[in-house]
Amino acid sequence: MLRRVLSAPVRSLNRFASSASFDFNPCILHDIAADAGPPTSGTVTAEEAVKYYTQMQTIRRMELKADQLYKQKVIRGFCHLYDGQEACCVGMENAIEVTDDVITSYRAHGWTYVRGIPVKEVLAELFGRDLGCSRGRGGSMHMYADNFFGGNGIVGAQVPLGAGLAWNQKYTKNNGISISIYGDGAASQGQIFEAYNLSKLWKLPAIFVCENNQYGMGTSVDRHSASTEFYKRAGYIPGILVDGMDVVAVREATKWAKEFVLKNGPLLIELKTYRYHGHSMSDPGTSYRSRDEVQAMKKTGDPITGFRKRCIDAGLMTADQVKSIDKEVKKIIEAETGEALSSPEPPMESIAHNIVKGGF
Numbered sequence: 280m281l282r283r284v285l286s287a288p289v290r291s292l293n294r295f296a297s298s299a300s301f302d303f304n305p306c307i308l309h310d311i312a313a314d315a316g317p318p319t320s321g322t323v324t325a326e327e328a329v330k331y332y333t334q335m336q337t338i339r340r341m342e343l344k345a346d347q348l349y350k351q352k353v354i355r356g357f358c359h360l361y362d363g364q365e366a367c368c369v370g371m372e373n374a375i376e377v378t379d380d381v382i383t384s385y386r387a388h389g390w391t392y393v394r395g396i397p398v399k400e401v402l403a404e405l406f407g408r409d410l411g412c413s414r415g416r417g418g419s420m421h422m423y424a425d426n427f428f429g430g431n432g433i434v435g436a437q438v439p440l441g442a443g444l445a446w447n448q449k450y451t452k453n454n455g456i457s458i459s460i461y462g463d464g465a466a467s468q469g470q471i472f473e474a475y476n477l478s479k480l481w482k483l484p485a486i487f488v489c490e491n492n493q494y495g496m497g498t499s500v501d502r503h504s505a506s507t508e509f510y511k512r513a514g515y516i517p518g519i520l521v522d523g524m525d526v527v528a529v530r531e532a533t534k535w536a537k538e539f540v541l542k543n544g545p546l547l548i549e550l551k552t553y554r555y556h557g558h559s560m561s562d563p564g565t566s567y568r569s570r571d572e573v574q575a576m577k578k579t580g581d582p583i584t585g586f587r588k589r590c591i592d593a594g595l596m597t598a599d600q601v602k603s604i605d606k607e608v609k610k611i612i613e614a615e616t617g618e619a620l621s622s623p624e625p626p627m628e629s630i631a632h633n634i635v636k637g638g639f
Contacts, residue, residue, distance in 0.1 A: 299593035366582035369531025387430035410622035435468030445485035464495030482544035523550030
């Protein structure tokens with residue numbers, strides 16, 4: 280796990296700062312000049328601090344609510360939770376434009392939320408209700424928003440689609456990019472390397488992001504991958520390794536990455552992160568790692584508590600303000616859960632909607 284070596288200067292909590300500069304370790308680079316990589320610090324305003332903290336806390340509470348309701352059998356089927364990885368989607372989303380394209384894997388709830396879908400529509404989709412962002416037909420793995428192309432239930436299959444989105448961005452000349460996200464467990468899928476190849480050949484504005492949460496489906500990265508340096512996987516495509524538990528480091532790396540791919544073509548980013556729950560709800564997540572390991576990560580590397588401390592120390596937020604945000608987020612999650620639960624299931628007459636009959 281990459282660790283930041285410097286923190287923002289400590290200020291008295293009686294003083295308020297309009298902005299602060301946060302320092303973090305340099306990204307580890309592949310096929311990029313040492314002096315040409317992402318910055319090692321980023322400025323955060325007080326308004327941004329509140330926004331990022333609120334977004335991460337909302338995702339955390341939403342996922343814990345999904346965990347609770349799955350165990351109560353309100354949610355059925357597959358359900359892959361994102362808690363622990365909040366800095367990845369929040370950092371990246373706050374570095375790009377709403378017109379940039381994003382596509383991810385089945386661990387999609389956090390990304391769905393930051394791409395503009397309200398909590399109630401994310402939860403309603405999990406519940407199979409008509410209020411859901413896919414009208415209750417997609418469930419946990421198939422959520423969509425403007426310029427967000429899902430959740431995909433097939434391991435790694437979203438990556439070539441993301442390359443296609445990057446091709447469209449280049450073709451339409453709108454100065455946009457495509458971000459394709461996959462996990463370490465999908466990093467060895469063949470179609471990912473096909474997407475790398477064409478993206479490099481055509482010099483597409485594509486960012487390929489491996490959210491390396493350090494465990495595939497029931498096993499650690501060093502047991503399922505001969506090479507665990509995922510940012511080097513393409514060889515001929517430059518790559519960077521980023522601390523995925525630091526929202527500011529992720530934001531700054533993504534800002535830099537967007538400029539890079541618009542000028543140079545594709546880039547690989549490995550976000551070193553950690554998932555607190557198992558791979559899915561059928562996986563307790565404790566047969567291949569210890570509870571002590573998970574608790575140690577929560578204590579020393581949590582993206583939310585780490586960012587909160589830095590912001591309080593820097594005078595961007597006060598402890599009382601943080602408590603107020605936490606209370607309000609909890610209240611909103613409960614209210615929107617109620618709305619989602621009160622939504623009806625899709626009507627039977629719509630059961631065949633959006634089904635396309637194939638043929639020759």
